[in-house]
Amino acid sequence: MYVFGKKEIEAARRVLESGQLFRYCQDGVTESELLEREWALKFCCKHSLVMSSGTAALICGLAGMEIGPGDEVIVPAYTFMSTALAPLAVGAIPVIAEIDESLTIDPNDVKRLISPRTRAIIPVHMRGLPCNMEAILQIARRHDLLVLEDSCQAIGGQYRGKYLGTLGHAGAFSFNQFKLLTCGEGGGLITDSKEIYDRALILHDSGCAFRDAGFAPNVQLFAGVNFRISDLLSAVLRAQFGRLDSILSALRGEKLIINSELASRVRLNPIHDPEGDCGVVSAMMFETPELASRFVRTLEESGIAAQRPIDSGRHVYSNWQPVLQKRGAHVATRDPFRVSPFVPEYSPEMCPRTLSILKRTVLLWTSATRSREDLMKVIAEVRRALPSQTI
Numbered sequence: 001m002y003v004f005g006k007k008e009i010e011a012a013r014r015v016l017e018s019g020q021l022f023r024y025c026q027d028g029v030t031e032s033e034l035l036e037r038e039w040a041l042k043f044c045c046k047h048s049l050v051m052s053s054g055t056a057a058l059i060c061g062l063a064g065m066e067i068g069p070g071d072e073v074i075v076p077a078y079t080f081m082s083t084a085l086a087p088l089a090v091g092a093i094p095v096i097a098e099i100d101e102s103l104t105i106d107p108n109d110v111k112r113l114i115s116p117r118t119r120a121i122i123p124v125h126m127r128g129l130p131c132n133m134e135a136i137l138q139i140a141r142r143h144d145l146l147v148l149e150d151s152c153q154a155i156g157g158q159y160r161g162k163y164l165g166t167l168g169h170a171g172a173f174s175f176n177q178f179k180l181l182t183c184g185e186g187g188g189l190i191t192d193s194k195e196i197y198d199r200a201l202i203l204h205d206s207g208c209a210f211r212d213a214g215f216a217p218n219v220q221l222f223a224g225v226n227f228r229i230s231d232l233l234s235a236v237l238r239a240q241f242g243r244l245d246s247i248l249s250a251l252r253g254e255k256l257i258i259n260s261e262l263a264s265r266v267r268l269n270p271i272h273d274p275e276g277d278c279g280v281v282s283a284m285m286f287e288t289p290e291l292a293s294r295f296v297r298t299l300e301e302s303g304i305a306a307q308r309p310i311d312s313g314r315h316v317y318s319n320w321q322p323v324l325q326k327r328g329a330h331v332a333t334r335d336p337f338r339v340s341p342f343v344p345e346y347s348p349e350m351c352p353r354t355l356s357i358l359k360r361t362v363l364l365w366t367s368a369t370r371s372r373e374d375l376m377k378v379i380a381e382v383r384r385a386l387p388s389q390t391i
């Protein structure tokens with residue numbers, strides 16, 4: 001949670017007092033509908049759908065793209081595990097690609113992994129760092145693939161002047177406690193495609209046909225589930241959206257100072273669009289894993305939040321047990337790993353370059369609320385903790 005306060009409390013109170021706590025209502029517009037309009041307007045996209053989680057948004061995005069059994073979806077080896085589990089949830093097979101030093105999916109490895117069954121790529125803007133969207137979109141066009149941007153960690157980030165999540169065919173967002181904006185739990189999908197939106201809407205709420213007054217789909221109705229958001233959460237999220245620009249400018253301001261203070265002392269990871277980067281972390285690379293872990297330990301002793309991404313648990317593919325052990329569903333008959341004719345081999349060693357990069361990188365977290373004075377103190381500590389020869 002970055003910034004949270006009176007506005008959110010006021011928004012929640014307004015909804016509680018109205019007694020209208022639901023995403024759809026018979027008369028008047030709901031907070032959820034207002035949020036969706038405001039979001040689409042700000043991000044310049046045609047359709048937006050708020051729902052219960054980022055994982056739900058990824059699943060709805062894939063369903064919206066009509067991805068299912070027999071299809072392969074390429075995901076990066078460094079991302080929260082749900083990016084890789086979402087394809088399984090729609091019956092498809094996740095194919096794991098290496099990342100490069102930008103900490104995002106390596107377009108060259110994506111090319112290597114394309115098969116006749118590949119239908120989509122999920123580039124993930126990890127820690128707010130934009131992917132190489134030019135290369136990814138070019139590959140997608142050439143091979144007729146769909147692109148679902150996982151922008152869960154990159155709300156408001158941009159690539160060459162366009163909001164992350166609007167460059168591909170659809171973008172997924174999360175509003176859980178670790179993200180740039182939060183309402184407790186929440187997620188959302190944005191797209192310019194009416195068909196993707198319609199299928200996502202139908203999957204996210206099997207009752208949308210009678211609940212949503214404006215429901216006029218271009219696609220056939222099918223069995224959905226329930227990933228609906230509460231209007232209480234949407235109201236809180238609207239207040240959070242009002243803070244997005246100031247949160248981002250605080251984070252980007254800190255990162256600019258950190259990086260300019262450290263650039264001569266340490267190798268900073270390359271960034272595909274430094275201006276569009278959300279500024280969530282400052283990422284630096286060391287020659288060896290040992291230098292990186294010693295640096296983290298020294299920082300921890302001074303109470304500074306830093307981490308090697310290799311130590312971030314289920315953000316690293318080698319800790320994705322359901323994938324590595326090929327347990328893709330609750331019953332074998334629904335398990336893509338059992339019913340698909342082609343299943344790739346997975347192993348903890350399959351992406352050696354990713355492991356090497358994640359072991360040698362250190363992430364230093366920025367803060368949206370820290371004073372300039374406190375930031376300069378942290379930077380002084382970081383300079384002291386740096387090994388003498390790192391560049």
Ligand SMILES: *Cc1c(COP(=O)(O)O)cnc(C)c1O
Pocket residue numbers: 052053054055056079080082083124150152153173174175176186187
């Ligand atoms: C948080 C996150 C998700 C999942 O979001 P939930 O709201 O927790 O379901 C998916 N992908 C990435 C990259 C994330 O960081």
